[in-house]
Amino acid sequence: MNSAAFLVLLFSIFVSALAAPQPEPHQGIPEDPEPVTTVTSCGGLLETTSAIINFQVGGSIRADMRCLWIVNAPYDTQRFSLVSSGLNENDGLFVTAYGKEGPGLQYKVASLGQNHTFVSRTVLVTLNVGHAPTFGFSLKFFSSGSAGAVAITGYIGLTTARGNLSYPLGGGNYQNSESALITITPTVPGKPTLRFTFVDMEGASCLYDYVRTFTWFENTYSQVARFCGTTIPTSLTLAEGVGLVSFTSDASVTGPGFAFEWE
Numbered sequence: 001m002n003s004a005a006f007l008v009l010l011f012s013i014f015v016s017a018l019a020a021p022q023p024e025p026h027q028g029i030p031e032d033p034e035p036v037t038t039v040t041s042c043g044g045l046l047e048t049t050s051a052i053i054n055f056q057v058g059g060s061i062r063a064d065m066r067c068l069w070i071v072n073a074p075y076d077t078q079r080f081s082l083v084s085s086g087l088n089e090n091d092g093l094f095v096t097a098y099g100k101e102g103p104g105l106q107y108k109v110a111s112l113g114q115n116h117t118f119v120s121r122t123v124l125v126t127l128n129v130g131h132a133p134t135f136g137f138s139l140k141f142f143s144s145g146s147a148g149a150v151a152i153t154g155y156i157g158l159t160t161a162r163g164n165l166s167y168p169l170g171g172g173n174y175q176n177s178e179s180a181l182i183t184i185t186p187t188v189p190g191k192p193t194l195r196f197t198f199v200d201m202e203g204a205s206c207l208y209d210y211v212r213t214f215t216w217f218e219n220t221y222s223q224v225a226r227f228c229g230t231t232i233p234t235s236l237t238l239a240e241g242v243g244l245v246s247f248t249s250d251a252s253v254t255g256p257g258f259a260f261e262w263e
Helices: 003-019
Strands: 044-046 050-061 066-072 077-085 092-099 102-108 115-119 122-128 134-144 154-158 163-167 179-184 193-200 210-216 221-227 243-248 257-262
Touching: 044 154, 050 066, 050 122, 066 154, 066 179, 077 092, 077 122, 092 115, 102 210, 102 221, 102 243, 122 134, 154 163, 163 179, 193 210, 243 257
Parallel strands: 044 066, 154 179
Antiparallel strands: 050 134, 066 122, 077 115, 077 134, 092 102, 092 122, 163 257, 179 243, 193 257, 210 221, 210 243
8 A cells, every 4th residue: 555545544544533423521420310318407417419408498597597517428519509498688598618728619599499519529508597587498409420539537516505625536646637627506696705725736837737717707707717736726706606617637646636615
């Protein structure tokens, strides 16, 4: 075969390859056809592929109420959609992506049927009721895609008006490669003050093991402090009734941890 004929043959093979049907890109695990879990509580941890949050549907919610649901899904894409709502214009329902750097992209959920999608295995769902009673809502979410990076390895939800906590629970040293999230959302509306009473972790540069505190303020989560070593941070008043404490450790060197109280 001469060179000209060979080039013609090669070109025809190339054109045929382009014209051939191409396989669809792999999309990972699809969404459930319907939510598999129903939640009616004011907040909590949701480790499931899909759920519908029916909070006080057809009923009333007290003024200044705060609820915080933690969606810690098995796949990396989460889609939220509002099914029904009796919330007033001074109330707010928010979905916030949560990663190893803390809270990130956030949407206010207000329109029925509108989709809000995140590429994040962990999402915070925050209910912020205004200074007057309101009515309930129904919100559904679906997880799909592939197994993404884990944002939290442990969760503790604190809902009493006052108390204290030592981490790790049960004493001893914390573990390597932890990413724990502690939420403070008293079921009785109030403005608790958070005080750390003990801190003993690796290092003083806060690059390896560290604690961060966040407060809910003007409808968003804002970091207040990042500390490590034996530093005791200043007290923090949760003016809008919601706070986050996140703990991160690296792959080596551990310590006794930390303790705080709130009231």
